[in-house]
Amino acid sequence: MNDMQTGRAGYACSYVPVEVILAAGFSPERIIPGGRCADADGYIHPNVCSYVKSMLSDAMAGRFSPLQAVILANSCDAMRKLFDLWNAHVREPAAFFMDIPKKQDAGAEVFFASVLKGLAEGLSRLPGGRSVNGGNLNEAIRQANKIRSVCMGLFDALKNREDGIRGSDVFALIQEGSRLTPSEFGEKADGFLQTHSGKPSPDNGRNVLVTGNILNRPEPISMIEDAHGSISGIDTCFGMRHYTVMVEEDAPDPFEALARRYLSKPQCPRMMGIREQVDYLIQSIKDTKADCVVVSRVKFCDNLGYTIPLFREAAAAAGAGCLAIENDYEWSDAEKARIKIEAFLEMLG
């Protein structure tokens, strides 16, 4: 099935299984919109996440027209409502809505597996789509697992400071990977690891774990490195938690295997279970040997916003400093973030 996909399907959340898209005959493309948020202001309330606004702005301008479909997930209130706005204002591509449970128990897995079957059926009916069966879905699972394995290798190298790998390089690679076919991304990441292998690791001061929701621009990572911080982990929704945990291969029901993996992977703040999210942060601090945590939040993301005070407390309890930086997705106040980052790292010494 290596890149035999004829068309591309966009998706907007790390809970959308790329395996289903691949098996249905499409190449998955993670949407990182670049539309001007203000262009959506006439259609959506100003106090709504700018990532959603940017996506609506791009969609209304027809920038997603080359895609065969876009899968919008029930990630949060704003994304859920984006589906309504999409149906009202966007001519193409058609949007699929994918429900995601907010819980991680067995009942949620059964329900989520049924949702994924529905998504597979919907995608297979699109022009260029094909029926999803155990064979092509298992093949897609293997392909996606391979990417996960390569990416986790990158994150391991980053946290172990093994191969002279810098956070900004890894960030650029995973960002680019979201637009590549799985095999292109796999080759690129392999090549990247080989190029860096054996090079001395830059000892750039304090280890920094970057976490948060969508981080669409490389500047904050570079700012940390410019201020003599070493990125030892990236755990935004493109980062470690997106790639860790494999899907069981050749499971009796691959949809159930997918449901299990996506609901049991480290949680995004959209899930219920704040205690687990806090524990995961503490574990990540230990795993990445981080001296401090930078939490990047797109303004008006309630799921993350409500969690930040607890993250601060947890980081402090784990002996790490914590800085929360807020952005409007366009990073129009990037220099403010730079000052905060510089002051924060300077304060840590």
Add this chain to the structure above:
Amino acid sequence: MFKEMLENMTQLMETGLKEKKRFQTMWYKEWFSLFLKAYEPDSKVIYTSIYAFPMELVAAFDAVPFDFELAGALMSTMGQGVPLMTEAEERGYSQDMCSFHRMSLGAFFKEYLPEPDLLTTTSFYCDGKGKTNDILSMLWQKEPFFLDVPHEITKESVRYVENQLQHAARKIEEAAGQKLDMDRLKEAVRSSNRSRRMQLEILDLLKIRPMPMNPRDMIGYSLHGNLFSGGRIKEMLDEQLMQEIREKIAKGISRQENLRIFWFAWLPTYQANVFDTLKSRQVGIPLCETFRVYWDDIDEGNPFEGLALKCLRNPFIGSVDRRITGMDKVVREYGIDGALLFATPACRHSNSTHMLLKDAFTRLGKPFLMLDQDISDPRGYHPEQVRTRLEAFIEVMEAAA
């Protein structure tokens, strides 16, 4: 502090009831005294979101329901909102967050809240409520129960919610120290169905012009009245309300009105001039979206599935179409001249699609106003700004009428 406030208010309502039996006094008295009961040492307290969680299930137990959002609303009404929100903000909870939730967290930090035995909530209406429930459970070191209600009604989603409700019943059993009595649950369902039918009758009465019910009471009761769903108190309140509305109609003592608006979403909990301004310009509010009956009778033979369906049919789940379905009929039957969305800034789920609500009313030839005003944080409240916006809206409605 909050407890003392509830004691005083309960006493006041009891005194009022001795003088005259009135719906509003009865409702407040029942509400305050029930919340007060949550502070009694032997009470088993279930935190829940009364306007979303199927309260019929809670009514089948002797446990005391307590809603932190509703408590926050009450504290705000009593002028306690700002100090409580400040308490939460000083601990890092951003002003972007819903003021209800900042207030609830502030109330926890100030030790105003009763200790829960279980904290339950739902995935709808908003993300913030679930998060706050999660945070409070962590702070209380108590297990939360989260009712996850999917976006669409399918065979699988009904089963998913039904199974969760059965799980919720087991959790309440543990917290309340009491086994679920299925006969009692069936009676709660029967009571809820009787209330539903009374609500339909009340909705019919509200079509009469001029409107025979205080709009603040209607919006408030449409949300807070659910505290008693599934119990005799709710039926008693509905009966009293219906009787008072009928008396008003018979005596012709209702207010004058030139225009009528349909009200979307919530209402301010602090002293604000919205309703007074509308009243002074003789604008009536015969109906709000939260008072509409969106669910069918619950099947008492299959109460868990019936309650699951009630949740799944909530208009704040699924497509925005659910909020505007049948609006042409509402406009016609209630003589609606325009619609107002009370848009508290952090209510992303309600406000995000405001333009689609507006479009629906534009198609019906009716003006629409989105009134940006916080639900319980008066710090950004500017009465003159609100008045100007409302007066401009009224002028547009007058021109269109």
